[in-house]
Amino acid sequence: MDAALGPPEKMAENEDDLTPMMSQYFELCRKYDDSLVLFQVGDFYETFCDAAERTARLLEIALTKREDSTGTYPMAGIPIDNAESYIETLLDAGYRVAVADQVQDPEDATGVVERAVTRIVTPGTLTEDELLDTEDNNFVACLTEDPDRYGVALLDVSTGDFYATSARREELVADEVSRFAPAEAITEPDATADPFEADCMVSPYDAEAFDPDAAADRVERYFGSPDALLAADVEVRACGALLAYAEYTRGGKRADGHAGEDGHLDYLNHLTRYEPREYMLLDRVALASLELFERRTVHGDADVTLLGVLDETSSALGSRTLKDWLRRPLLEPDRIEARLDAVEEWTHDVQAREAARDLLRDVYDIERLIARISRGRANARDLRSLKATLDVVPELKAAMVDFESELLTELRGNLDELADVRDLVERAIREDPAREITEGDVIKPGYDDELDELRATEREGKAWIDDLEAKERERTGVDSLKVGHNSVHGYYIEVTNPNLDAVPDDYERRQTLKNSERFYTPELKQREDEILRAENRADDLEHDLFREVRSSVAAESERVQAVADALARLDVLAALAEVAATRDYVRPEIGGDGIRIEGGRHPVVERTQQSFVPNDTRLDAEDSFAVITGPNMSGKSTYMRQVALVTVLAQTGSFVPAASARIDPVDRVFTRVGASDDIAGGRSTFMVEMTELASILESATDESLVLLDEVGRGTSTTDGLAIARAVTEHVHDEVGALTLFATHHHELTRTAADLPRAFNLHFSADQTDEEVVFDHDVRRGAATASYGVQVAREAGVPDEIVERARELLSEAESADVEVEESDPETGGVEDDNSEPTPKAIADGAEDELAARLREVDVATMTPLEAMNELAELKREVE
Structure with a gap:
């Protein structure tokens, strides 16, 4: 910027x-x-x-x-x-x-x-409907730092959502910021930390706004004692500075410790301070690789994400809340169970669910409406939209009258019908008011006696003028005489030039045109003055009355926001029930030991494929580390993501795509899945992989879920295997996290056999001369091959390259004159100290070729470029 x-x-x-x-x-x-x-x-x-x-x-x-x-x-x-x-x-x-x-x-x-x-x-303080995405929050963040702590505050100016937290390490702050994906951030002028990584506009703001005393005063003016709300000075300074910035963008004075009245945001009623450990942490890498909100590839349907599959909400309120729930899955079993109870009750009562969803479709975005009303930027149609939403509340409460679950009962009780607000808007605002609030047609007749009298005077005057044309035609005998009006000259009587001889003596010339003259009479002038006075006074009075009504509604912003929150959560719970009922999801059990899933399915992939093969998962204290082998395209990555997504859904409070599931909440999901580079940052694919891996090894706990896919593939086979084995041993021995590790390093299966809590899983395939057939079924034990050459053929690699690769593979296999029998469970040989056999070398060569072939984007090359690139690969393999 x-x-x-x-x-x-x-x-x-x-x-x-x-x-x-x-x-x-x-x-x-x-x-x-x-x-x-x-x-x-x-x-x-x-x-x-x-x-x-x-x-x-x-x-x-x-x-x-x-x-x-x-x-x-x-x-x-x-x-x-x-x-x-x-x-x-x-x-x-x-x-x-x-x-x-x-x-x-x-x-x-x-x-x-x-x-x-x-x-x-600014990008983070938008309030204009035309610039906002209705289904997303639009946060501005503020970062503060002390020698031993970092503070973060996040505010959506358009809705009033306000959050604060703090952490001792910069990377933890970065993880928290990534949850909310702010559009903009401010920092202290001398800030050293930058957890935003250029994902948004980041700017230093005035130092005075971060002054501890000024920040505390500002927080207290809005929410009361900062000591009772916030846990650290860095949080107070972050919140105070962010409020100062928000006031500044609304027209207040700039960072002087006291904003002007015009800048005060009266609708900010709640500041939510939370601990990061209250929620499952999904950092930016996990959000991207699990495709919760966005697809990583440019191909296919952009809506094919977890959010896209789940979002059966009926309102913008619900859609934003669903995204927030997915961004911050719960850790506390009681809270998860409360959501599941509500979803189950909605699921069983189809009629009540459908009735409620129909009503929720009539709900406007009252969270942003009340913010706009409080800022004095709402028009009369906004007030009618608010009333239309509030009219839904009594019917929605009636549709929920028989529900017994704790959360639905609580939310029903939070549905304040706001009868006083509804009555005020109904009495004061026309059903179809004008868009502009300064030009009349906003206030209902009967609301204000003085306004009614002025409008009556205006109507009577205009009715007199409407009759004037007929009277003057009769008086003058001029049939073409017209009475008209324009904004410059007001009311006039127009007579064409051939009829000017018939003009009475009391006509006074007002304007001369090419073919006619315009006149007025003393009586017409008097009536005009009366009409204009009444009209202008009525417009001014109507504007004043509207502003009074708007201010009265704004005074109830906290009540309206509470209703908006209840409607939003009800919308999400009803949507989750709709998904569960229509897509064969089951209620997960919460608690126990680890993750156990029977017949688990990937919630997104099953929606895009004609058929999907369910698979089981067991990760617990006895079997915590699974090494997964199998051919390319067999489903290893899908399987790992599926386990993570089922876990995320369960901790969100949703039913899950499975025959049954039992989930012991995990504190964090780590992912090292897929290849990517950071050319602009000077980092290769391998460097990005190692950076992400380092973060996992530093932060994972024995309550985490870790997904590792092809660790070590961006370097030589020997280096890659060494890294993969060292990571396996460390995570197993030192971290203890529940782990799924997909690899083409078949030697790693022997390592799994040596570790007490590790085990092998594999995806098998049937190969013919023409094709490889994947059954996508995960089984205990290790795979025997990767079928990389065959997959390369099916991907469209030129035949001569594929055939040469087969020759090389065949030569390596024929040189294997003495191959020991592999144990089907471990996939390895009994002597761990033996040298790699020719067969193992051949498998390694095949794996290396397959890995290299995956990095070649043939589709973007000309045939000659593809041939040259693949020929170079052939020479390296030879």
């Missing part, structure tokens, strides 16, 4: 020579030097000088010129009515945008019209 834009270049040698308007613009640019200022001039937001050149280039709009007494300079503007789409482009380009509106009626101005920055639009 261009964090310090500074004011535009000067237009004049002496700034005293600037016009008042341009002096005003330059002053705002200096005050908001971290933002691009959009300066209202009439119906446009304008930029000037070098800012105009930059804006015109980014937005692809015309660069014009403005001329005044100081000279000529560049100017570029965007229409206010369509500003949001242009602002989005500026945000994507890395800018903050300060919107400077006219805050004075030009007719009341004696000099230059007064302007002020009313909002600063």
Whole structure:
């Protein structure tokens, strides 16, 4: 981001020579030097000088010129009515945008019209519907640090969701931040830690906002004593600074310890302080490799993720909450069981579930509505939408009247019907109000006597004018006479030139046109004045009345937010029940020892394949480490992810795709799955793999679930096997985590046989001359081959390369004149100290070739490039 834009270049040698308007613009640019200022001039937001050149280039709009007494300079503007789409482009380009509106009626101005920055639009503090994804939170984060601790605060300005926590290590902070995927982050000016890894806009903010006393005062103004809410000074400073930043973007003063009234966010009612250990931790690597929210590949349906499979929610409220539950699965068995009880009750009562889901479809995003209402940015239609949602509440409570589970009973009790708010909106706001709140047609007749009288005067006057045309035609005998109105000249009587002789003496000329003249009469002028006075007074009064109603509703923001939370959680529970009922999911048992799954299925893959082979899993204190071997494409990675996803679902409180499951909650899921590099960061695929592996070895506990796939494949076979074996021994002996380790290093199966809590699993396949047939069935014991050459053939590798690879493999196998019998369980030989046999060498060569072939993206190459690349592989194998 261009964090310090500074004011535009000067237009004049002496700034005293600037016009008042341009002096005003330059002053705002200096005050908001971290933002691009959009300066209202009439119906446009304008930029000037070098800012105009930059804006015109980014937005692809015309660069014009403005001329005044100081000279000529560049100017570029965007229409206010369509500003949001242009602002989005500026945000994507890395800018903050300060919107400077006219805050004075030009007719009341004696000099230059007064302007002020009313909002600063940044990626993390968006509140505009046009810029927000309705189904995602939009967090801004704040990081603070002390010598021995890091604090994190996260705020969604559009909903009021506010969280805080702290940790002693930077990598733990990074893991927590990755849960929420903030769109923006601020840090102290001298911060040394950066847990964001450029995934969002990161900027230093004013040091005064992080002052302990100022931060504590700000937290106390919003939520009460910070000592009662937060556990460490770094958390207080993070929350206080984040509040200061949010106030600043809403138009408050900048980091002076006391925000202006306009910047205060009245709807922020709750600050949730949590401990990271309260939830299963899924870091950014696990979120990506398990594809909870996004696919790792560019091919296929982007919605084929765990969230996409589960999201049967009926509202934006529910969709956001479901994502939060998946981001933070539970650890406490009682809380998990409470959710499962609720899902089970919804599952069994089909009629109640369908009735509730139908009602929830009529729920608007009242979490963001009440935030907009509280900020004074809601229109009359927003209030009607709030009422329409609240109207659902009594019916939803009735649909749940027979439920007995603790959580559903609690949530039903939290459904405040807000009868006073509903009644106020119903009495005050028209059913189909105008979008603009300053032009009438917002307040219902009968709500205010004075308004009704003014509207009656307006109607009577307009009715008199409607009758005037017929009366004047009869009086003058001019059939073409018309009575009309325009915004410049008001009401008039128009007579064409051939009929001017018939104009009465009391007509006074108002306007001359080419073919006619326009007149008014004293009585028409009097009526016009009465109508305009009544209309203007009524519009002003209606605007005032609407603002009063809006303020009254805003005062109940905490109650509305509580209802929004209850509706959101009910929506998620009903959606999980719908998934369970329609996709043959079962309720998991929570507790016991380890993970036991019978007939487990991958929740995403089974939705994309015509058939899916279920598999069993047992990981516990006796058998905690599984070494998985088998051919490429046989299902090893799918199987490992399936176990992790079933575990995540169970701890989220969802039923799971299996015949049965018993899950002892794990504190964290670690994944080292798939190949990736970081070219920009100067890290190879192997370096990324080792970095992720180091994190696992440092952080995993005996309550974790660890998935390892092809550890050590990015280096030589000897190095890779050595690393894989050392990792296996360390995780087994020192960490004790429940582990699934998929590998093509068949020698590792002998290591598993030597470790008391390790065992072998394999996926078998049947090979013919034409193809390899995978049964995708996991079984005890070790695989006998990887079928890498055959898989390469099916992937489209040129026949000559495949045939040469087969020759090399055949030569290695024929040289194996004395091969000892392998134990079907261990896959190894009895003498652990024996030298590798030719057969083992051949298998290693096949594994190496298969691994190298996987790295060759033939589809992106020309035939000649593919031939050259694969020929080089052939020479290396030889």
